[in-house]
Amino acid sequence: MLMIDAARCAADTVEGETLVIDTVSGHLRVLTGVAPIVWDRLLVPADVDRLAAEVAERYGAPAAAEVRALVSELEAAGLVLEAAEGAPPSEHVVPPQGLEWPETYATPGVEQYDDIAEIMLMDPVHEVDVAQGWPRKATDAG
Amino acid sequence: VTGSTSSTGSPTAPDPDRVDAGPAFAAAAARDGARSVHLRVAGRSMRLEATGDLLDALQPAFGHLVQDTPPPLGALSFRAWEHDQHRHPLWDPEAPAAYRTLAGGIVARGELHATPHLEAYRPGIGIELWGPPGALHHADHTLRPAGRSTFTWADGVGLRLLHAAAVEHDGTAALLVGPSGAGKTTTAIACAERGAGQLGDDTCLVDVGARVVHSLYATSAANPDTLGRSQGGTGPVLGEAATGKVVVPLAARGALRTEAPITALVVLRSEGDSPADGPRPLAVLPTSKALFASTLLPGVAHDRLEGWFADNLRLARTVPAFEVTRGWDLDRVVAQVREAIERGRRQLEAP
Numbered sequence: 001m002l003m004i005d006a007a008r009c010a011a012d013t014v015e016g017e018t019l020v021i022d023t024v025s026g027h028l029r030v031l032t033g034v035a036p037i038v039w040d041r042l043l044v045p046a047d048v049d050r051l052a053a054e055v056a057e058r059y060g061a062p063a064a065a066e067v068r069a070l071v072s073e074l075e076a077a078g079l080v081l082e083a084a085e086g087a088p089p090s091e092h093v094v095p096p097q098g099l100e101w102p103e104t105y106a107t108p109g110v111e112q113y114d115d116i117a118e119i120m121l122m123d124p125v126h127e128v129d130v131a132q133g134w135p136r137k138a139t140d141a142g
Numbered sequence: 143v144t145g146s147t148s149s150t151g152s153p154t155a156p157d158p159d160r161v162d163a164g165p166a167f168a169a170a171a172a173r174d175g176a177r178s179v180h181l182r183v184a185g186r187s188m189r190l191e192a193t194g195d196l197l198d199a200l201q202p203a204f205g206h207l208v209q210d211t212p213p214p215l216g217a218l219s220f221r222a223w224e225h226d227q228h229r230h231p232l233w234d235p236e237a238p239a240a241y242r243t244l245a246g247g248i249v250a251r252g253e254l255h256a257t258p259h260l261e262a263y264r265p266g267i268g269i270e271l272w273g274p275p276g277a278l279h280h281a282d283h284t285l286r287p288a289g290r291s292t293f294t295w296a297d298g299v300g301l302r303l304l305h306a307a308a309v310e311h312d313g314t315a316a317l318l319v320g321p322s323g324a325g326k327t328t329t330a331i332a333c334a335e336r337g338a339g340q341l342g343d344d345t346c347l348v349d350v351g352a353r354v355v356h357s358l359y360a361t362s363a364a365n366p367d368t369l370g371r372s373q374g375g376t377g378p379v380l381g382e383a384a385t386g387k388v389v390v391p392l393a394a395r396g397a398l399r400t401e402a403p404i405t406a407l408v409v410l411r412s413e414g415d416s417p418a419d420g421p422r423p424l425a426v427l428p429t430s431k432a433l434f435a436s437t438l439l440p441g442v443a444h445d446r447l448e449g450w451f452a453d454n455l456r457l458a459r460t461v462p463a464f465e466v467t468r469g470w471d472l473d474r475v476v477a478q479v480r481e482a483i484e485r486g487r488r489q490l491e492a493p
Contacts, residue, residue, distance in 0.1 A: 010448045012455050015427040019434070021451040028434055116438055116447070125248065126238040 001045040002071065003083040006094050011039065013097065022079060026117035029077075034063075035070055035108035040099040042071070045083040059105040070108040159245040159264055161231045163221075163272075167193075170225050179204075180213035184301055184347050184356035184401070187217035196222050199279045200287050202380055202391040206360045206398045218295065219268030222278060222287065227260045230272045240290065248294040254280050254384055263291035265298065281381025281389040285361050286345065292358070293439065297446055301347045301356070302453045304437040308346045308355045308402070310339035311483045315355050315402035317346065317457075318479070320410035321436045325468035327364045329410060332472040333479055334396030341399050343392065345439065348404070350453040353461060356401045363387035406486030407433075407463040408479055421464035421482040429463040430455055462486035 004011075011020040018036035020029045031039055034055075041051055048071050056064035074080040170176075170193050178191035181204055190197070190204060200222060227233050232249050240250040247264035257280075259273035271278060271288040278287075286292075293303040307318040307330040318326045330343035344363060347356040363383045377394040392398060409424055409432040424432075433454040464482040468475055 010451050012452075014430055014455070014458075015425060017427055019430060019451075019455070021434075021447055023447040026447065030431070113435065115435060119438055124238075124240070126241040 001083050002042060002048055002075065002080050003045045004039065004042045004074075004094075005079055005081045006043070009079055011094070013040075013099070020079065021116075022077070024078070026120040027077070028113040028116055030111040030113075032109040032111065033106035034067070034101065035110060037099045037101055038067055038070055038108060039074075040096045042074075042080060043094050043096045055101075058101055063105050066108055070110070073110060156231065158232060158241075158249055158262075159243045159247060159266075162267055163230050163232070163270065164267075166229065166231075167191075167221050167223055170223055174224075178213075180209040180211055180217070181207040181220075182209055182400070183207055183358065184296070184299075184349065186299065187213050188220050189213040189217045190220045190222070192222040193224055194275075196224055196278055199284060202393070203284055203287055203359045203361045206357065206393065206400060220271075220288070220292075221268065222271040224273060224275045224278050226274050227258055227272045230260055230270075232262055232270075233260055233272075246294075246298055248290055250290045254282050259283075261288040261291045263288075263294045269295060282383050284380050285363050285383055285389045286359055289345075296347055296358075297449070300349070300351075302350055302450065303358075303439060304346055304348050305344070305439045306346050306348075306437055307343035308341035308357075308404075309333040309479065310341060310399045310402040311480050313402065314405040314483055314487050315339075315341060315399075316406040316408045316479055316483045316486070317348070317355060317404055317461075318343075318408050318410055319432055319436050320412070324410040324412045324436070326410060327362060328368050328472075329408075329466075329468055329475055329479065330362075331364070331368070331395055332476050334392070336473070336476045337396070338476070338480075339397050339399035339402070340392045340395070341402060348453075348457070350456050353404045353457075354401055355404050357399060360392045360398055361389055362392055363389050404457075404461055405484075405490055406482040407457065407461050408482050409463060409465045411465060411467045421466050421478045421485070424463040424465050426458045426463075428465075429458040432463075433458055462489045 008024055009020050009022050011018055013036050016036065018031040018039050020031060048068065052064040052068050055067045071080060174193045176191055176193045177197045178189055179197065181188040181190050190200070192200060240248065242248055243264060245265050247262065249262045252259050257274060257277040259277055262270045269288050269291045296303050307326040308315050309318065309330055318329055320326055327343050330340065334340045341355050341357040342359060345358060347358050349356065361380065363385065364387055366388050378391060380389040380391060383389050407429060408421070409429060437454060438450060462485065466475060466478045466482065
């Protein structure tokens, strides 16, 4: 079972496209085609095999392969993680919007914008280490 | 110095949320003299206190916010102090260059022309800007004095600091957004020279829920060639920023406003000339993308990305947006910005 790491990212769907901000890396992604529906389904723990089977039945095997590839891409980006079925919902869980599959298939796409991530790398702000109080670089911790 | 016992578990480490340099500031003020003024920033009172002649150096940035009355008790403190930065109890070259404190403050070290400085915002203590004699008279400090600290304070009181210009026409305002080079400063200058009120042409404080823009700094950094194209020429110059841009006071080019309701988002495109048929309405999605591409300021909101993300979307959904292509027919560009503000106002007033 996989699901969106809702503690890591914020997302919103606008005019059929889902905008996703990764609050750790700063990458902004825009999900297009059927990708917003896949994202919506993954807001709760989902069996990817079952999801792919549903897509294959509706649109055919090539579409199912594209959806699997999308999920793999999101997983590689750290936005999707393993989730136990029936696991208690975390405080970050976002309820699905119940987006419906469109009549006509549209290839899922992910546009990625790096501007924010570059700003974050250029000018990082650190958090105070709760255990140490006064901030120190990691190498000075000992 | 107080608060030498950390609340975070270490018995010896000072707690950056509690270390208070107030007594040291008072000693410096007694030696070098200090003056203070009452500022109103987005409806909040701030007591700006500076040693020596530093208040004069900060006047172009904050002069439009000065009140005739003394600041009330409880006003946010903003202390600007020219003194050796290593004497400040928060100075620690081994600490990260910028770090967030547990109480939601920020401490940041910086360096301009090989001269270090320190700025901090701690809830309950206020904003501080420290640097050796002469350092804080640099143009970058006139442009955004204690910028990161002020922005962190603003974030804590629900105000979003956006990288955008804002101009006012007949009582309501447009936010001018676009990436660097899109023409925010050029457009803002052109609007101001043709009678628009100015709220800022680099950074603006926005109350997203109330759809109100507040002015913060009345200074601007512009490319010298941009100033050369303006009607008034270069005008007074406060200095050169580290980026090579020229820092100028907004007051020299037109009227300043301290706040205005936002009735339009104007997304500037730098290609081609403005079409004759007026500003093009923009849907929520392209407006959102334009806001995401341009409104984040380095060191400001990137550790609060969720709020910035949500506020940008809220603006895109609640404020009418228009695209204006910034050609060199500046009369036409200004007319389109005005038209966007008026059309947006009518849209928002419609039942």
